[in-house]
Amino acid sequence: MKKILGWLMNNIAPTVGRAFFRLIMLTVKIRHINRKTVEWQFANRDKSGIYCFWHGNLLVPYHYHRRKGIYIVISQHRDGEVISSIVERGGYKPVRGSSTRGGWRAMKELLAVVEKGAIIAFTPDGPRGPLHEFKDGPVYLAQATGTPLYLMGVGFSNCWTLKDWSRLKVPKPFSTVCVHYTKPYEFPRELTEEQFEQWNEKLAGELNEADAEAERVAKLKEWRE
Numbered sequence: 001m002k003k004i005l006g007w008l009m010n011n012i013a014p015t016v017g018r019a020f021f022r023l024i025m026l027t028v029k030i031r032h033i034n035r036k037t038v039e040w041q042f043a044n045r046d047k048s049g050i051y052c053f054w055h056g057n058l059l060v061p062y063h064y065h066r067r068k069g070i071y072i073v074i075s076q077h078r079d080g081e082v083i084s085s086i087v088e089r090g091g092y093k094p095v096r097g098s099s100t101r102g103g104w105r106a107m108k109e110l111l112a113v114v115e116k117g118a119i120i121a122f123t124p125d126g127p128r129g130p131l132h133e134f135k136d137g138p139v140y141l142a143q144a145t146g147t148p149l150y151l152m153g154v155g156f157s158n159c160w161t162l163k164d165w166s167r168l169k170v171p172k173p174f175s176t177v178c179v180h181y182t183k184p185y186e187f188p189r190e191l192t193e194e195q196f197e198q199w200n201e202k203l204a205g206e207l208n209e210a211d212a213e214a215e216r217v218a219k220l221k222e223w224r225e
Contacts, residue, residue, distance in 0.1 A: 018089065021170070025063050029176045031223050033214065037150060037181040042068065046117040049184075050149040052138050054207065055123040055166040056131070057154035060177055065121075067091030071113055072121040073106055073137070092121075107141065114145045124203070129165045134204040136196055143191055148184035151203065153210025155180070155218040178218040180210045 041049045053061050067090065074094045095106045095113075110120060120141065124134045142149040158175040162168040171177050187199065217223055 015089075021059060021063065024171060024173055027173045028171050030064065031176060031178040031217055032225055033153075033178065033180040033217060034183075035179075035181065035225065037184075038065075041119060045119075048114045048117050048119065048145065048147040050120045050122065050138055050142050050147055051152050052122045052124050052134075052149065052203070052207065053152040053154060054132060054211070055126040055129075056161075056168050057152075057211070058123055059168070059170060060154050060179065061121065061152055062090060062092075064179065068119070069093060070119045070121050071095055071110065073110070073123075073126075107137065110141055111145065114141065114147055120147075124200075124207075125166070131165060131167065132204055132208060134200040134207070136200065139187060139191070139196060139199050139203070142185070143187035143189060146186070146189070148186055149203075150184055151182040151207045151210050153180035153182070153207060153212070153214040154178070155211060155214030155216065157215075157218040176218045178214040178223075180214040180217070182206065182210055 038051075041047070051061075069091065071093045072095070095109050110118075114120065122138045124138050125132050138149055141147065154169075155178045156169055156171050156175060157177070158172045160170045160172060162170070185203070191199070
């Protein structure tokens, strides 16, 4: 029975969930702040970029940037198997590891692929929180490789919020979503432990601000980019 349930979770549930979400997104209006950032990135695929958004907002970036060969860091926990299956079907390249398990192996893989111009996506408070706590991985990768880091704020005019640790958000049908791309952040090649903590606190605060601005724009009755 466990094998059957496991197969259903890994094969049927991702397919049904993805189809349901795509139906919702067909009705959702998308707005952008600073879209030229990501347009430039996809037009210059020889250049690497690191994009960070909170775990609770991951469904919209996952849908909007699917099938572009983006690398995304996925937990090695059991639930990571299901998520890995979902992201692969969306055309992403999962890298298995997190701050709590397999982190160094994942970072070695990311250090290798970033030299090829890979685009990397992080949920810096994943895989299990704490909520909106920016962990070291994105800043370490950016400063070790000289790759610019961008924050992606996501805002909803109307959404369901799951009662999990991440407060995962699902836009409601016929609602509006706004995606806010920030300026690039660049870091010196050497950072002390204290400087890492300072940067993580700064980025967490600015990602929260990007979310707030995206939500403000999503709720506007009229908007012109």
